[in-house]
Amino acid sequence: MAQLHRRTMSLRTFLPLMKLGGGVWEQTVTKTAIPEINRNSNIIWKPSCRGMKIYTRTGDKGVTSLFTGERLPKNTQFFNALGTTDELSSHLGLVKAYAEEKRHEYVDQLERIQCILQDISSLLATPRNQEISDDPEREARVLKRLSFNPRHITELEQWIDRYDSRLPPLTNFILPGGGQVSAALHVARTVCRRAEREIVPLVTEELVDDQVLN
Numbered sequence: 001m002a003q004l005h006r007r008t009m010s011l012r013t014f015l016p017l018m019k020l021g022g023g024v025w026e027q028t029v030t031k032t033a034i035p036e037i038n039r040n041s042n043i044i045w046k047p048s049c050r051g052m053k054i055y056t057r058t059g060d061k062g063v064t065s066l067f068t069g070e071r072l073p074k075n076t077q078f079f080n081a082l083g084t085t086d087e088l089s090s091h092l093g094l095v096k097a098y099a100e101e102k103r104h105e106y107v108d109q110l111e112r113i114q115c116i117l118q119d120i121s122s123l124l125a126t127p128r129n130q131e132i133s134d135d136p137e138r139e140a141r142v143l144k145r146l147s148f149n150p151r152h153i154t155e156l157e158q159w160i161d162r163y164d165s166r167l168p169p170l171t172n173f174i175l176p177g178g179g180q181v182s183a184a185l186h187v188a189r190t191v192c193r194r195a196e197r198e199i200v201p202l203v204t205e206e207l208v209d210d211q212v213l214n
Helices: 002-021 077-101 107-124 136-144 151-164 180-204
Strands: 031-037 043-049 063-065 071-073
Touching: 071 077, 077 107, 077 180
Parallel strands: none
Antiparallel strands: 031 043, 063 071
């Protein structure tokens, strides 16, 4: 029971941070399936977010492209934010693997958050600069890829309220730890905070849609 309490506390502190997601349409969180060998040597098909090639050969010289086609150095703020968002998703993947071993109830929720992070990355890779605004046709193509709905924020808040209702009032700071799953969630929580800090300058300069931080 004590371990369940600590894990629930970790979710309580992590899920509010995911309101960073802004509210992506459920329909935009598309999945493919990939083969995986289980313990009985049987092939099972596991859901996976959007399929794509592993390599593109377009970033070997220290520059790469945003969704708009703009080529920028890999150490610009856009790619710092994208990289940290990707890092967050990777940490959540580790949490999900630990949680699956323990058969925790929130595995599907973690996977959904990972897929939403993919859509957030698409938004980060689509800066709203003057060049796009002066080209209505190009703007329309960009906006077609980005659809939002407040229902996703509502869904996250419902998860937060559900886990929060199981706990006594929070009266002190929480020390990271409390078991493998809980500790991994704390790492994801801190990476989520860093992702937020990386994104804030882009929103402040109106280079990225402010729904990312809603």
